[in-house]
Amino acid sequence: xxxxxxxxxxxxxxxxxxxxxxxxxxxxxxxxxxxxxxxxxxxxxxxxxxxxxxxxxxxxxxxxxxxxxxxxxxxxxxxxxxxxxxxxxxxxxxxxxxxxxxxxxxxxx
Amino acid sequence: xxxxxxxxxxxxxxxxxxxxxxxxxxxxxxxxxxxxxxxxxxxxxxxxxxxxxxxxxxxxxxxxxxxxxxxxxxxxxxxxxxxxxxxxxxxxxxxxxxxxxxxxxxxxxxxxxxxxxxxxxxxxxxxxxxxxxxxxxxxxxxxxxxxxxxxxxxxxxx
Numbered sequence: 001x002x003x004x005x006x007x008x009x010x011x012x013x014x015x016x017x018x019x020x021x022x023x024x025x026x027x028x029x030x031x032x033x034x035x036x037x038x039x040x041x042x043x044x045x046x047x048x049x050x051x052x053x054x055x056x057x058x059x060x061x062x063x064x065x066x067x068x069x070x071x072x073x074x075x076x077x078x079x080x081x082x083x084x085x086x087x088x089x090x091x092x093x094x095x096x097x098x099x100x101x102x103x104x105x106x107x108x109x
Numbered sequence: 110x111x112x113x114x115x116x117x118x119x120x121x122x123x124x125x126x127x128x129x130x131x132x133x134x135x136x137x138x139x140x141x142x143x144x145x146x147x148x149x150x151x152x153x154x155x156x157x158x159x160x161x162x163x164x165x166x167x168x169x170x171x172x173x174x175x176x177x178x179x180x181x182x183x184x185x186x187x188x189x190x191x192x193x194x195x196x197x198x199x200x201x202x203x204x205x206x207x208x209x210x211x212x213x214x215x216x217x218x219x220x221x222x223x224x225x226x227x228x229x230x231x232x233x234x235x236x237x238x239x240x241x242x243x244x245x246x247x248x249x250x251x252x253x254x255x256x257x258x259x260x261x262x263x264x265x266x267x
Contacts (some may be wrong), residue, residue: 019224020193020223020224021224022205033233034212039126056222059221059222060218060220060221060222061220061223062217062218062219062220062223062228063217063218063220064215064216064217064218064228064230065125065215065216065218066215067211067213067214067215068211068233069206069209069211069213069214069215069232069233069234070180070214070215070230070231070232070233071181071232071233071264072181072182073232074230075229075230075231076228076229076230076257077225077228077229077230078217078223078227078228078229079224079225079226080220080224080226081193081223081224082221082222095126099182102169
């Protein structure tokens with residue numbers, strides 16, 4: 001089963017130096033909990049995104065360790081502070097080892 | 110029942126209910142099986158984060174709906190009142206649920222560039238239960254807060 005997760009990220013067009021701004025992320029993923037059973041009564045194996053990391057020019061901004069109790073199509077909104085313009089990198093890690101990466105620019109006005 | 114003295118055993122329950130959930134139906138008094146099962150695991154998980162520290166109250170906020178119609182998509186927000194400077198910042202917020210098959214929900218960690226300790230996420234809740242948030246500060250303090258969510262339709266499937 002290949003991963004078809006599609007990330008979407010929202011970052012403000014421009015931000016003020018040193019001031020916190022909100023980043024919103026959403027990624028399509030079933031987050032199969034490992035608790036559900038199929039029609040024949042067999043447990044459907046767990047397959048979730050278990051880790052999310054956001055960095056700015058390589059420095060850690062925010063990370064999240066996710067459990068099966070996180071809803072399908074994980075949504076995360078959090079904050080960041082930037083001293084200068086740079087590149088935000090977002091990475092989601094699947095149970096199968098796949099890493100889905102997205103990038104976005106931060107423009108400090 | 111008027112005039113009857115409440116038994117000692119009842120008092121904490123009543124106080125708990127009044128403090129946390131004034132007006133909610135008595136459904137809360139009869140926890141389901143899964144609640145009991147994950148209890149030990151939750152205790153362990155909380156202890157693993159707490160490491161013997163006594164949790165403080167205040168500063169940490171856990172926003173969740175009082176009633177969630179659909180347990181498979183419950184929006185929650187955790188935040189910690191902190192300037193997030195080098196001297197005064199929160200390093201991690203842990204979220205647990207006491208009525209799911211497993212107590213873990215998420216762990217959020219904040220770096221120097223976090224700016225503000227506030228995170229919104231959507232979670233699954235199998236039944237009416239309490240969410241527990243623990244925050245660790247850079248100074249090594251532990252904060253705890255809880256929120257009760259009444260779930261109409263459970264969200265774990267199976």
